[in-house]
Amino acid sequence: MSEEENATFPAEGAVNGDKPPAIEVRNLFRSFGALKAVDGVSFSVDAGQVVGFVGANGAGKTTTMRIIATLDYPNRGIVKVGGIDVVQYPAKVRSKIGWMPDHFGTYSNMTVIEYLDFFARALGYKGQERAERVQDVMGFTDLTSLGDRLINKLSKGMGQRLCLGRALIHDPEVLILDEPAAGLDPKARVELKHLIRILADEGKTVFISSHILSELGEMCDTLLFINNGQIIKHGTAESLKHSAGGITVVNVNLAADIEKLEEWATMAPNVTFKEATKQGGRIEIDSIERDVVATVLKRMINDDLQVTEFHREERKLEDAFIEILGEIEAAGGTTVK
Numbered sequence: 001m002s003e004e005e006n007a008t009f010p011a012e013g014a015v016n017g018d019k020p021p022a023i024e025v026r027n028l029f030r031s032f033g034a035l036k037a038v039d040g041v042s043f044s045v046d047a048g049q050v051v052g053f054v055g056a057n058g059a060g061k062t063t064t065m066r067i068i069a070t071l072d073y074p075n076r077g078i079v080k081v082g083g084i085d086v087v088q089y090p091a092k093v094r095s096k097i098g099w100m101p102d103h104f105g106t107y108s109n110m111t112v113i114e115y116l117d118f119f120a121r122a123l124g125y126k127g128q129e130r131a132e133r134v135q136d137v138m139g140f141t142d143l144t145s146l147g148d149r150l151i152n153k154l155s156k157g158m159g160q161r162l163c164l165g166r167a168l169i170h171d172p173e174v175l176i177l178d179e180p181a182a183g184l185d186p187k188a189r190v191e192l193k194h195l196i197r198i199l200a201d202e203g204k205t206v207f208i209s210s211h212i213l214s215e216l217g218e219m220c221d222t223l224l225f226i227n228n229g230q231i232i233k234h235g236t237a238e239s240l241k242h243s244a245g246g247i248t249v250v251n252v253n254l255a256a257d258i259e260k261l262e263e264w265a266t267m268a269p270n271v272t273f274k275e276a277t278k279q280g281g282r283i284e285i286d287s288i289e290r291d292v293v294a295t296v297l298k299r300m301i302n303d304d305l306q307v308t309e310f311h312r313e314e315r316k317l318e319d320a321f322i323e324i325l326g327e328i329e330a331a332g333g334t335t336v337k
């Protein structure tokens, strides 16, 4: 059967015109010799979602992404993009995806416009349509005024925007972005984040890896944590922040003597005094349940600590990620979900 005939077969589980997941990865394995780079990974990304892929160096992100992008083969497992199998129908998959690799080769004698035009031509665009695609992409990535600039004279931020532009030439439904913000200064990161937000608002599916977890948390509907080739946790940034550790850290200010808080904490159930601050202290409550936190505050007031401020500390995704890794290590390396 030709690739064309098969291109729209539904993903397993999709019935009566249900839209298949934009990305579906089932039981994926990829080894390099004895090294299990991807060790039984499964997840799916719905159309229009922005999903962050988080993991330490060597966790298996690029390997997974390269397989989704049809640039590598799995040893085992099924990977589909929009219901289309990446191994069986790579050309059809490529027409649906835009791929931004973590390293982008330098072309010393090519200008921005020549570079984009080259890829537009390779993608089969001709004449006026080709010129329009190149202009559109340059407009979107704010490179119009830099069309004649040699690529090796671009800043890192401009280069990343060009790389994103290249991935967008054929207006793909799904974007796979491997560490797009790596090495960018804060301003360039904000610009890139803004572009990704616009693409997500247009309804594109974005699968993005990054080490900058705080930014991923802001941008993504869901995050996938990967470690040693296995998905160790998934969920919204908010749920992940609070799922690890199971504690709530609170900053308390009081009008009474600071020592009174420390004394009080030694007696109070569920509470540990962590450190003194200028006007009070940081305490840890061994629960993330709101009613438990509320009861602690109520008890402080009843015990006349003269609380002037009670502020739940925002937990960082970085901390949650490290705590989750710690929990896995403590459990002897077992994957937790």
Ligand code: ATP
Pocket (backbone or CB within 6 Å): 032, 035, 036, 037, 055, 056, 057, 058, 059, 060, 061, 062, 063, 064, 102
């Ligand atoms: P980083 O954040 O550093 O890019 P990553 O999570 O993307 O890391 P991968 O690049 O997927 O990790 O690598 C996973 C493991 O597989 C690493 O130990 C890496 O050295 C190894 N690996 C990846 N590609 C190859 C290859 N072609 N040959 C041998 N080993 C490889």
